[in-house]
Amino acid sequence: MTYGNGNRGDQGDTARDRAREAAVEAVVEAALGKLDLDTKARLLSGQDMWSLPAIPEIGLRSIVMSDGPIGVRGVRWSADDPSVALPSPTALAATWDPELARRAGRLLAQEARRKGVHVLLAPTVNLHRSPLGGRHFEAYSEDPYLTGAIGTGYVQGVQSGGVATTVKHFVANDAETDRFTVNNVVGERALRELYLAPFEAIVTGARPWGIMTAYNTVNGTSMTEHRHLVHGVLRGSWGFDGFNVSDWLAARSTVGAVKGGLDVAMPGPTTVYGPALAAAVRAGEADESEVDAAVRNVLRLAARVGALDGAEPAVTRPPEPVDGTALAREIARRSFVLVRNRGVLPLRSGAEVALIGAAARDARILGGGSATVFPARVASPLDGLTAALPEGALTYAVGADPSDELAYADQGFELRAVCRNAAGDVIGERSLPTGQVQWLGSDLPDGVSHDALHSVEITGTFTPRESGEHSFGTRGLGGFTLRVDDTVVYDGTQEMGAESDPFEAFFGAPRERATVRLTAGEPVPVSLRHPVELPFEMPMPAVVFGLLHLGPRRDPDELIAEAVDAAREADVAVVVVATTETVESEGFDRTDLRLPGRQDDLVRAVAAANPNTVVVVNSGSPVELPWRDDVAAVLLSWFPGQEGGDALADVLLGTEEPGGRLPTTWGALADAPVTRVTPQDGQLAYSEGVFIGYRAWERSGATPAYPFGHGLGYTDWTYESVDVTATTGTTGTTGVTGPAATATATVTATVRVRNTGPRPGREVVQLYLSPAEPDADRPARWLAAFASVIAAPGETVEARLELPRRAFETWDETAHAWTLRDGGYHLTAGRSLTDARVTTRLELKP
Template sequence: MAVSSENPGTPTPDQTRAEPGRTRAAVEAALARLDLTAKVALLGGTDMWSLDPAAARTEAGFGRLVFSDGPAGVRGEDWSPEDPSVALPSPTAIGATWDTGAARCAGRLLAQEARGKGAHVVLAPTINLHRTPYGGRHFEAYSEDPQLTGVLGAALVAGVQEGGVGATPKHYVANDAETDRYTVDVRADGRTLRELYLAPFERVVRTARPWALMAAYNSVNGVTMSEHDVLVGGVLRGEWGFDGALVSDWTGARSTVGCALGGLDLAMPGPDTVYGEHLVAAVREGKVAEETVDALARRVLLLAARVGVLGDVPPAVPAEVVPAPLDGPATVRDLAARSFVLLRNQDAVLPLAEGTATAPDAATEAPPRRRIAVSGLHASVLRFGGGGSSQVFPAQVSSPVDALGAALPDGTELTYEPGPDPRSRLGPATHADGFRLTAVLHGLDDAEIARADQRDGSVRWMGGLPGGASFSDLGRVELTGAFTPAWSGTHRLAVSGVGHFRLEAGERVLYDGELQPESEDPAAAFLNPPQRVFLLDAEAGASVPVRLVHSVSSHGAGGLFGLISFALGYGAPAVPEDELIDRAVRQAAAADSALVFVGTTDESESEGVDRDTLALPGRQDDLVARVAEVNPRTVVVVNAGAPVLMPWRHDVAAVLLCWFPGQAGGDALADVLLGAAEPGGRLPTTWPDAEEDLPVHQVVPGPDGQLPYAEGPWIGYRAWRRADGPQPAYWFGHGLGYTTWEYESLNVTERTPATSGDDPYAPVAEVVVRVRNSGSRAGREVVQLYLGPDGADRGLAAFAVVQAAAGASADARLTVPLRAVQSWDDATQTWHARPGPATFAAGRSAADIRLTAELELAVEG
């Protein structure tokens, strides 16, 4: 499958057309048939993922409206390995493509998955910014730059909604870290908000017209975002013209009157929300006008109409014009390869060529064989996605070591050593570990009510239970089965979750007690639960009965989330870490090339918790350093969704960043490492050389609950350029590819002068940058156009992807929007044109500028 590139931010006719009059009329007619109680019932979820109010169904033909998480895959209403989903590359990977065609394709695949799972609205994309790499959810957002984020976010929204599914950009606004995210109060001045954090939302709303938007948990300048009339009613709806439904983040609605007056249309999940009978009472007491309820309900009805669940109202995208189905695995494989960023490539060690083979065996006169040594746990257990609500369970994940083994030519010897395990927690027990497990559900009367075979030791049901069982009837869940170890020794079993557990193995009770949550975040019970580890001596081949019992009635079946989530973990008998490193070093010393896979773990990059270090976990740095000492052709593959420190980066031949590449990541890595595909990505965020060099560190609010964005509008590459200090390891926009490029010419043409009126994306200049592929193979280049003087105020204005054969030239055509030449003035509360001539700078990164030109633009405002 080939992903096409296109001009960034170009809306389709379906996006720009006016809403059909009969749709609006049908919404008004439906609203008129509902009394106050029925209208209010439209404003709160019926259950975890859906809205299905009985009165609206009978009186107005309102069908069941289903939501699903979806930044990197669509779960539907189930969230378990038994209901697999296609896993896309993480949003940082999509950001690294710098390609609107790729983002749009990802959106179409999300829509396809949503339709297959019965979901009408996908909770994506995440268009918060990479304010600092300490943000734990960094991998779920596109970039540190608002222009790149907004353009790619708009393209993904377009792709989703072309598929007839509603997109929900999130989290509006300034949810750029996880610490105390329910209560933190972000403090930022108007310029900082307008030019950075609101900017991608403005771009997406104005150009892609999303059908829904999600309010963030946090407060901004003293007001929680689910009640923020200034930023919702004034900016989002008033200035930008957003007519979609504003949905709370799950459990994010706090106040009945505050949410209603603040413009929150839908409080999720249900059935117990701040609306319902509370809002009916508030209207009758005169605290909320019924006209306010009408406005909220009208937007929910419009969302239902657009996705085709409001009576006989035709959906916004008829079935006959939905794009043709995509091959999911092939699509994610191509997207992954396009996202990989080649950070370093000394002596063109990549792609792996035949190179120098080992000498022939004198005794047997066998032909020379080429040897490749692979090490690092991530080579066999690739981290395909980040932790938290973006996580899905794919049917299959390709591992790099297996994919390489299948792709290498005959006569190549591939060896593998995992090295030390960098994880501090045990992962779920699997079939490969020797476990066969079944989940058995028991009612409050102790009778069995359902059972489900398990793919692994992870039990996770959200919003629904196997066999249609009810959460209210559930008393306990037993994970039962047998463990047959492959080798003798002291094995490790773990219990992860919140609540009461009893773990039995053989005739021993290893644990019988209560695990308490480690934070006040309600999501912590399933995102980052506590874990206890126990030792079990077992003989190879001898089956051991195991049973993990979770009593759920004591802490409420599912609690606020309608959720059961716990796991039986497993760890094989431990081998000393020094010995594991020595094994990897010995195999690397005897090989022609060495590939070392490193990366983050579930504990270090996940929703619900921020990072406290950028260092790779465990002894991965030691592994790389030792291998590099014995093999000069050492290639390091970094499997991380956010920046990590690489103290060895100058000592290895090549560094390839693969992000969290989705389910086909192993196959895509084999394609790129062996040269069948080019690493097409460029960094969407700046990578530091040392933690102390970071321009923005703070993610923890002060004792008053406030988190000041004291750095103002200078984050990412702007902050690095402003600071008089160390340089980063790799700049925003950096990426090498497998060929070289010459920048030959830069031509700027002014467009008809625009005003700062209704269209901030009206073009003020057209730029053509001619580049030539000066290498020996076809390649792909990302041409980046920055605007402004050399310094902190020079920002990304436009970008384009071009392709050319070896020796051929290509023209990158870039459109500069009005907003790129404007600044926000807090004193006048308006946008104004920056004074002086505009400097246009084209290049390969924020620090690698190849061509410049100056032009005095006749821009008003």
């Protein structure tokens, strides 16, 4: 198996494709020749938050971009414009299935076309360098090979639907702390072997139409100005011919950006390009040829997505429609990783189940920040199990809430946003499914302009589902008047705080404003009025604020006691624990790996009351599980997307098998070998070199809770043999000797596995390479290939995997080139990094 030769759909190297590309280039050149300097400079600058300007005189329509990666939000940040919400990228990577990633991409292309979006701002292929990275749920893995494989499938799928991808964030944006200003100091070898490797795999294997350059600096140069990495590596060595767009607000220098190879500066209308770029050319500070090169890339993008007259789009007939609900459910159950099972799963027929945990009722389906989308429906674990189990078989208890912090008004609220001018007249309205207003750029209710808008009022009713003291609050900057049950409970102003991240400062910290005693089932009117006055200059107009709510705070010990009582009366207790948006989100890193609140105490108490306790971990990246040896089963559900609850019922009841394997190591923070994410004096040194993730764990000698690649199913597997074939025709056998392959040989491994369990199953066959002679400058072993097989009970199947040449190469910092490392290798096939089943020896000769 390789990740460089996948199905490219309409992007392949056929004669027709080459002819079409030549014709497209001719149209692009003709269009470019008709543009003057000012128009070209304007084209490279966002016209608003999400789009580039149209130029009708050359037949160019506006190109619209949208955040991903789990859905397509479109140009509106609102639950009133719903999107399919797939499981998180860590979940997608946990499937170890590039073809499933390709199918996910096709669905997202379908969603993008439905919303009029040409460019999806995804996938994120930065690495899990440290478990403290706050945005790791949005990236795939700690391993560059697995990341490249999943990312390649994803890009191929999206672009097969005629929608562009922008692989991000190029490069070394592996943490959030001081992300706008940090200088990441990365050795050349680590940069090539780890952080650039997924980008290279995707560029060479899927030909993405876009790349997004990151906020951070690498080795002293801002990524939006990094000529060596953009022109020398990305475009030069790898042959990338797409467009290069900045992360939002990342571009800081007009001349530095255009000379560094940045094509588009977003968002607009105020950027370092536009009039500033035209002025720089006229002043002799930049060459018009550099502007032309950027415009050429944008026009090529427009041609590919069908936005340039006279050019045949890259995809003239999109793939067949995809059932988004069914695919979201399939990906979720295929991603769930069963890391422990003492025979309790799947649940036996007729079992009485106590479902416990706030996250079982109010599921966290996705991570926070720009990855946010708003699905039309969400199936929580409570929803899924209620529908799947017989009436009376399920009881529910909150147990412990992972958060005592306010969140945007949601459950029980019916809201709308009312816009008024300075005279107080209503000039527009929009329904508001949650208490969040986030109108960026031109995204305003019909009939409303920023010039006329003076205030926005969130107004409606709230019907509590619990009696008691309800807390209300605000998020945003400026003035607020909050009313609950026709009473003003707060009237004041929120000033800007000391948040280091500009986006966090802009959104403002959540603030509790009042508590009001309410009765369950009795609706009350609520409203939050906000004068629209930005306290500082923004590159685009924006209205951002929100109404927050938190239900009655009950005594945690009392809640845990109720959960214990429910668990004691049931055959099985299923406890759902979770992180919160204050733990995993964009804009900040984590300070620890603990579950928030009293959730660890809850699990211990329930496990003591019922030996058949199953814990479902609802998080996007690793958390510590100090009670893992005290429970019967642990199932990792990641952020499972909108169908997560139904998928969970499928897996717990045995209708489907948990299909996931760990894409990153899970362990205690105290044992983690790489933990530094906070810069010192503006710099973050990647001093660990090529040793991150499992490479670093093995080097340190520490034992994680669960190793890379680990995951259990509902059947058993026996690995019978691994045979290696080189182009010499010599075949190796299981054991310590094997074929002699030359440097130009194609090395193929065939692994035979047998399903020795009682039911059909899927197995992820993983191949790891290790030097026969230990080598201090290389990891003890590394992932070289993988494949999935399916077999019935008693059936033997073969997985045939090609080992890429890169698996045997390292980067030579003296020669500045890849070097094939000949000599002896052990090739091990197994169920995880540490669960080796069969091994052969391979001699690589120069």
